Amino acid sequence: xxxxxxxxxxxxxxxxxxxxxxxxxxxxxxxxxxxxxxxxxxxxxxxxxxxxxxxxxxxxxxxxxxxxxxxxxxxxxxxxxxxxxxxxxxxxxxxxxxxxxxxxxxxxxxxxxxx
Amino acid sequence: xxxxxxxxxxxxxxxxxxxxxxxxxxxxxxxxxxxxxxxxxxxxxxxxxxxxxxxxxxxxxxxxxxxxxxxxxxxxxxxxxxxxxxxxxxxxxxxxxxxxxxxxxxxxxxx
Numbered sequence: 001x002x003x004x005x006x007x008x009x010x011x012x013x014x015x016x017x018x019x020x021x022x023x024x025x026x027x028x029x030x031x032x033x034x035x036x037x038x039x040x041x042x043x044x045x046x047x048x049x050x051x052x053x054x055x056x057x058x059x060x061x062x063x064x065x066x067x068x069x070x071x072x073x074x075x076x077x078x079x080x081x082x083x084x085x086x087x088x089x090x091x092x093x094x095x096x097x098x099x100x101x102x103x104x105x106x107x108x109x110x111x112x113x114x115x
Numbered sequence: 116x117x118x119x120x121x122x123x124x125x126x127x128x129x130x131x132x133x134x135x136x137x138x139x140x141x142x143x144x145x146x147x148x149x150x151x152x153x154x155x156x157x158x159x160x161x162x163x164x165x166x167x168x169x170x171x172x173x174x175x176x177x178x179x180x181x182x183x184x185x186x187x188x189x190x191x192x193x194x195x196x197x198x199x200x201x202x203x204x205x206x207x208x209x210x211x212x213x214x215x216x217x218x219x220x221x222x223x224x225x226x
Contacts, residue, residue, distance in 0.1 A: 004158070031212060042119075042204060042216035043159070050212055058213065090158055101147040101166075101208030106158030 001026050004107035006091050012113045013081045021076040021110050023091030031094045032074035033058075033104065034066060036087040043090065049074055081114045088112070117142045121205045121217035128195055129225050136190040136220045138179075138205035148172075148181055148188040149206040149214070159204060162190075200224045 004025045013019055025032065030051045035043040035058075045058030049068040063085060065077045074093075078085060088111050092104040122137040140146065147166045151159040163172030168183035177192045188205060205217040 033212070040218050042218045044216075045213055048212045056212070092158075101149075101210075101214065103149075103161045103164070104159075104214065106160065108156070108158050 003027065004091055004093055004105050006089075006107040006110050008110060009108070010111045010113075012115065013078075014115055015082060017081050018077065018079050019081065019112075020078075021089055021091075021112075022073070023075065023107060024073045025091075025093040025105070026072065027093060027095070027105065028071070029093035029095050029105070030071070031096075032068065033092040033094075034064075034074070034076045035090045035092065036060065036085075037090060037109070038087050046076065046089075081112075083114045086112060086114045117146070117207060117209050117215055119205050119207045119215050119217040121203075121220050124202075124219075124221040125223055126220060127223045127225065130197055131194045132224075134190070134192040134195045134199075134222070136203055136205075136222070138188045138190065138217060140186050140188065140205075140207050142186075142207055142209050144209055147208045148179070149208070150177070150179055150188070150190050151204045151206060151216075153202040153204065153219070155201070162203070195222070195224045197224045197226050 007022045033048045034046040047066040049055045052071045091107040118141045149164045150162040152162045153159045163174045165172040165181035171180045202219045207215045
């Protein structure tokens, strides 16, 4: 099992450009998440998908959109990148989808630099 | 609101030293508490968790006890190794799908 995979590993964008970060999991998990990690701030939730076909906003959704393409895949799109979106982005998944705080499994991250 | 506060790093220790990383929380109700670890270049992975007061989570020699009276979940290990060098995150779950992470504490262990 590969677990949670993310592409790309690293990306440089210019302000105003768009891009999509891809995430896939092979553990048959119901719930998936997108976080950003900034120095001194821990991880902050951008969007999550409790189950296939649903998505909801997290703590910092502005400037992002998501798509739960199927049970395996959950993508994050930046429509018009800004320097404030320079960060490391992590995708995660969890099994049950009950919202009871089960263990989350994280991908290796995408490091994004917006100039 | 709900929050997690953990000690600032970096923490630098010699091999075989005792480790404590402090974590306190503010929450309504009865949260579940977690410690995640992030090794260099990798995503976070669960280290241990506790779901109710007085529970002790343990894994790989690390322990943490859920103390409701002091709203704390401090991480301890009796003898650290160089391979324990990583960033450690305390996290809090109170309901829904939202986990609150602390800022992380970087640990360096010297041989």
